[in-house]
Amino acid sequence: MNQFAPYIPLLEQALRKLDAWRSQYGEDSSDSSANSGQIEDILGRLTEHLEGNYPFHHPSYAGQMLKPPHPVAWLAYALTATINPNNHALDGGPPTSEMEKEAVRELAKMVGYGDTYLGHLTSGGTIANLEALFVAREIHPKKSIAATSNAHYTHSRMCHVLNTKFLEIPVDVNDIPDFNFIENHAEDIGTIVVTMGTTGLGTTEPLSKILDIAAKHSIRIHVDAAYGGFFSLIKEDLPKKEEWEFLSEADSIVIDPHKHGLQPYGCGSILYKDPSVGKYYKHDSPYTYFTSEDLHLGEISLECSRAGASAAAFWATLQMLPLTETGxxxxxxxxxxxxxxxxxxxxxxxxxxxxxxxxxxxxxxxxxxxxxxxxxxxxxxxxxxxxxxxxxxxxxxxxxxxxxxxxxxxxxxxxxxxxxxxxxxxxxxxxxxxxxxxxxxxxxxxxxx
Structure with a gap:
């Protein structure tokens, strides 16, 4: 089991290198009131508070979806946080914006979207799903968004936020959705949420069958794979491996790197198969988006400020553990x-x-x-x-x-x-x-x- 203390010298070495970069711009005018003795005292008291946590780091903890991030992730996050870039616009974090685009490109490749997609990181699965449902509402403004009774409660909540009708699909004793119910309400449904790995018991819903019904009625499919998405890397080992083969047919997909992607909270992601949905995000700002003609991540996101440190941490992790079966x-x-x-x-x-x-x-x-x-x-x-x-x-x-x-x-x-x-x-x-x-x-x- 990895302990974090042995990695402190690596962080110190990287911090010194960044300090050398910072020093090129002149004397540091940091507030001298932040003295090391005071910080040491505060950190000591903080440590005492943190020891009140449950042992998320240890395998005796098998309760909720909690675990520490990979060492390379928290090191990259801590290092990048000393600069504190903002990935909303390219001038707020040029390197970390590129890291985000690279990491998202790997996610799109993992789900089979290829080169034509739109996507970005988010602060978590809730916001990522909100964005997907926002686009669903814009495409079918008068229709319902449907999800099974096993879906995460965020979908009904976000439909309320979006002032959009939510339709709950019943499931049977084996968690199979009522397909007749979907057929009978098809005319009123604009988008169906399919959960690939429910947060309750990790159930993989029948994506292939729902895709068949959706195709007949021109219904969009959004896959909530916030928890289960990375399992597509080992689909051959899963009992419902055939369902994962259809992931690339979904119109949008949410995956949370801060779950099985070994990232610190919060790091979610949203992917769209059709990049033209970016038009629903269209907006302007009087003081951003001037430094480059390239796409700024804030132009395809409902969130504004987003931590560049999250992108750096995820990018660094993928350098060590690529999105492959053996990574x-x-x-x-x-x-x-x-x-x-x-x-x-x-x-x-x-x-x-x-x-x-x-x-x-x-x-x-x-x-x-x-x-x-x-x-x-x-x-x-x-x-x-x-x-x-x-x-x-x-x-x-x-x-x-x-x-x-x-x-x-x-x-x-x-x-x-x-x-x-x-x-x-x-x-x-x-x-x-x-x-x-x-x-x-x-x-x-x-x-x-």
Whole structure:
């Protein structure tokens, strides 16, 4: 497991080099009140506060979608932040703007868009999806945007922000969308959101089938791959690999480098297959966009100021881990391996039940209660959830999350249980750190599987 302290000399060396560049412009007039002793004291107190975090760095943490960035990413971010470029316009960050374009070009290549596309980084998946839905509204201003009940809540929220109708597509017990529902409402739908890796259990939705329906009714397709997008690098290892073959047919795609791209928060991205949608962003500014005739990233973004440090960090990471099966894909393979192995342990257990086979690296499961009431499952889930975080010895701790499922959907899968609650809360583990691959058995022992 990588620790960050050994990389400090590398950062010091790079900072000295940048200081030499800065010194060419004359004496530094920095405020002398920012003395090193005061900063040391503040950092000491900050460190004490930060130690109150959960151990996101350690594989015993398998709760939410949280992990530290790759060392090269945080080093590049910290180094670039000393300059603090703004990638809105080329004069705000010429080098980092080019880095962003290069990194986005690699993302477009990964999803199969080739050379004709439009895209940029964002501050996160929420803004990236907002931009995609904004374009969807502009293209079909009087039609609905539809997504399944498993889609991230950001889509319904952003439709409210955009004053656009949102249509929820029902799913069956196996998370398959109701295709008849889509057909029956096709005339009212302008865009369908397909989630490739839901944030709940990592479910890959049937993109190919929805594309077929969409083509018949001239419906646009937006793929929300904020969490799952990078798994396209290892699609041959996935149970629904055929769905990933159709990624390039989507009209727009969102992918979050700050999830499986090993980046600091916040770093999302939005890609459009048709670059002509840039016309919907058209605007002018009296004091920007003068330094170059080339496209300024702010001209194709709803956001204005954006951290050039995010682009530098992502660009630097791709120099070390390119978007290939053996580059960043090798990290994804470890995550997938951990989820598969953990699922096997659950299936071999007499005291735990796997909820469903994982599509990616998120596993849902529950402790089998003595009484077959859904309320008993909820109690056991809460008990295990709390127990893991409250171990006296950190070396015995574990960190999980909970996932809420409507009781009728749960009973459809597990009819031997009696419903006495509206929802069933199961345990959820996110194996997004490559270190999880070597820690699964230890984690299972700590949980009691």
């Amino acid at each position: 960043l894909g090798a990290v994804l393979k470890k995550a997938r391996e951990a989820a598969v192995q953990f699922s096997i342990l659950l299936k071999e257990s007499s005291s735990f039940q796997l909820y469903q086979e994982p599509d990616l690296d998120i596993v849902g499961y529950f402790r089998i209660p003595e009484k077959t009431n859904t309320s008993e499952i909820n109690k056991l889930s809460h008990s295990l959830f709390e127990k893991g975080m409250n171990q006296k010895n950190p070396a015995d701790s574990y960190h999980l999350s909970l996932y809420k499922i409507p009781a009728d959907r749960f009973i459809a899968r597990f009819p031997n249980y009696r419903t006495d609650t509206d929802y069933v809360q199961i345990l959820r583990s996110v194996f997004m750190k490559e270190e999880h691959a070597g820690f699964v058995n230890e984690l299972a022992d700590r949980i009691g599987i």
